[in-house]
Amino acid sequence: MEHGKQVELIHRVLEHLRAGTTHMVEDESRLPVAPYLQPERFEAERRLFRKLPLLVGHVSQLAEPGDYCTHNATGTPLLLCRTASGELTCFLNVCRHRGTRLVPEEQGRRKQAFVCPYHGWTYDSTGRLRAVPDEAGFPSRPSESVGLVRVPVAERLGLLWVTLEPGGPDVDTFLAPVAAELAGFGLDKHVAYQPSRIEKKLNWKIAIEIFLEAYHLKYAHRESIYPLFFNNVGLVDPLRPHIRAIFPKRSIESLAGTPEQGWELRKHANILFQLFPNVLILVQPDHVSVSTAFPMGPDVTEYRTLTLIPELPATEKAARYWQKNIEILLGAVQEDMAMGESIQSGLRSGANEFVRLGRFEQGLRYFRDELEARLGGRS
Missing domain, CATH: 3.90.380.10 (Naphthalene 1,2-dioxygenase Alpha Subunit; Chain A, domain 1)
Known part of the structure; x- marks a missing residue:
């Protein structure tokens, strides 16, 4: 001020x-x-x-590559993470196989991947599906076309903001006053x-x-x-x-x-x-x-x-x-x-x-x- x-x-x-x-x-x-x-x-x-725009965290919670946190209070399960290249990402915290909560814990650091606890589908911090056990049972080859669903996320004033649906103000306009x-x-x-x-x-x-x-x-x-x-x-x-x-x-x-x-x-x-x-x-x-x-x-x-x-x-x-x-x-x-x-x-x-x-x-x-x-x- x-x-x-x-x-x-x-x-x-x-x-x-x-x-x-x-x-x-x-x-x-x-x-x-x-x-x-x-x-x-x-x-x-x-x-x-x-x-x-909804506030879901602080930048220090995702300070290093591999850091992640989850947020469920919006009514939509969210997974926020910092990629190896330093990009801030946010996804629906939902496996694309059968909808299991992909990451159950609130916060942590994973250098490698997020592995679904139900059937082992594996995603990296960019949301890409990297591995599907016994993928021969899926002729559609989901590992080539399926990834985690992205949610718009922005870092402003050291705070992390998500918008779940289009139709509202952008973060900068919203925070301008x-x-x-x-x-x-x-x-x-x-x-x-x-x-x-x-x-x-x-x-x-x-x-x-x-x-x-x-x-x-x-x-x-x-x-x-x-x-x-x-x-x-x-x-x-x-x-x-x-x-x-x-x-x-x-x-x-x-x-x-x-x-x-x-x-x-x-x-x-x-x-x-x-x-x-x-x-x-x-x-x-x-x-x-x-x-x-x-x-x-x-x-x-x-x-x-x-x-x-x-x-x-x-x-x-x-x-x-x-x-x-x-x-x-x-x-x-x-x-x-x-x-x-x-x-x-x-x-x-x-x-x-x-x-x-x-x-x-x-x-x-x-x-x-x-x-x-x-x-x-x-x-």
Whole structure:
């Protein structure tokens, strides 16, 4: 993020603190409850996902030739790998013989080939079928004409993006509103550390929305992270189709009256980018957390987190430091997800036809407006 933008955002925060206010829109609003519950709505959202660039990993997970990782949360089994020549490739993780999952494990390195565990059909990292046991039984000679099915994949900002179906925006167009700000954090120079994955009983939209406001900090995180932050103070700006949110820490007040050239926003605030539809990038003082919420059912979500750190820990002290940071983050996430599961249960009860949003919960409104526009073909 350019220094001038950081200074602008810090001034906005300091003005709110002086005035005892927070960033708000003119009116409160309501969101209908039905889209959190309906199976047909879930299917429509999954179809939308298939036409948008989806984040499935970080470049450090495929750093060397032979590195590979799998990803299943899109609803389509994927196999990403780095070829001997250094090319990034992505395929459907499906054997072309009888559809077996070709690679069952999540990550690894194979110098030679991927061998189907069912009948031994063998593929290289370019997707070429290299060997078929007893191929005489296949007069069509599949080894000469059959390969793994390719999926479009791109590496941008150090992150790995796939698009499952044509018809949506290209990756560069999609990321353009946030690319310059994110590029300044050097995500491509980081390494992914201790990825985590949890499955929760809540709609995927709730898993995004619980991070888009500061209204809950004092109550949901009273004993964990709230002492670092202010009560219900933040900035939430649309960078359509994405959102940037700033959650200032109490230390930001120390910048008032000091030279602006020394101001650094990430040292005094959590900077959150919500990349539509399902990505949360949380910039912290010395690392970045990248999370995704994938819909698995109307009320089931897989939530993944990658912690991006400057380099892998070389000492036990460094490992303990990063472990502590990850525990703090995941502890807060678990507190949020507990609230999210409670929300999902409450919405199923029929008590509310709408959820009510305060003027300072505008991030939820921006997110849902974008989703509704795309589902309605208006974006």
